[in-house]
């Protein structure tokens with residue numbers, strides 16, 4: 485199918501992008517990699533009258549560590565993140581996620597920020613950003629503001645972005661040497677959206693107890709879901725098989741997937757449990773923890 489008619493404009497600076505958004509109002513939409521917006525327009529699920537293309541904004545194509553964060557600019561592709569040596573060495577959760585987003589062709593063009601702006605509950609970056617406790621940086625007519633990822637991911641395909649604003653960056657806290665994560669995904673074939681997926685990130689204190697835990701699910705409800713009950717179970721404890729079992733049971737309990745061609749509700753709920761358990765074991769392995777049944 486062809487998209488409905490639209491006007492196409494290229495922005496050459498963030499200021500120009502904001503001015504174009506102000507000029508065209510609710511009818512306009514930012515175009516980044518186009519990997520979600522263009523298919524949505526072709527199926528007439530989206531009908532923006534004006535597309536503001538930010539592809540020329542090479543200033544927003546960056547990946548740098550600063551102030552305790554990995555700062556990922558709005559035009560940074562999944563592939564850039566995936567191929568970065570520092571990210572691969574130190575950000576195990578992000579690497580595991582970027583490796584399984586769609587296929588290399590999509591990852592070459594699609595952006596991490598674009599995915600977080602799209603907020604598809606089956607998209608992989610939402611859960612990863614929740615587990616990593618990311619922060620979105622948004623620019624608008626009144627300047628710049630920070631939005632925690634929990635506040636950002638409002639509902640299916642809805643974020644905390646206001647009319648006339650654009651996201652310029654996502655920040656992931658830089659993990660210390662005692663932090664490791666994992667992203668576990670079941671897909672029907674390479675390039676498919678998740679049937680179910682889970683993101684986890686654990687930080688240990690000096691004594692080897694979990695001091696911070698991030699646990700979140702993909703394709704488990706109308707938006708990416710933080711499993712707060714699992715995080716509460718993990719924090720303050722030594723990691724054991726029994727603890728992993730208790731935490732992953734919470735993932736099953738909170739998961740509210742839709743039945744579709746990828747599987748039924750019970751199957752997907754159980755996969756949420758299995759994938760959280762696998763992710764926690766993988767993070768434990770990366771932290772050199774040998775798991776016993778109990779502490």
Ligand SMILES: Cc1cc2nc3c(=O)[nH]c(=O)nc-3n(C[C@H](O)[C@H](O)[C@H](O)COP(=O)(O)OP(=O)(O)OC[C@H]3O[C@@H](n4cnc5c(N)ncnc54)[C@H](O)[C@@H]3O)c2cc1C
Pocket residue numbers: 513514515516517518519520521522523558584585586587590593594595596597598599601602606607608609645649650651652675676677678
């Ligand atoms: C065949 C195929 C398979 C896919 N499989 C997966 C998968 O397995 N997992 C997965 O997570 N994703 C998958 N995707 C989706 C894709 O990875 C992301 O959704 C996509 O990369 C979004 O980034 P983009 O730069 O292409 O955004 P666009 O498509 O350009 O934009 C998406 C939305 O975000 C808005 N937007 C983008 N950037 C900004 C900004 N800076 N400020 C404000 N609003 C903005 C746009 O207005 C639009 O509403 C798949 C896509 C395709 C085509």
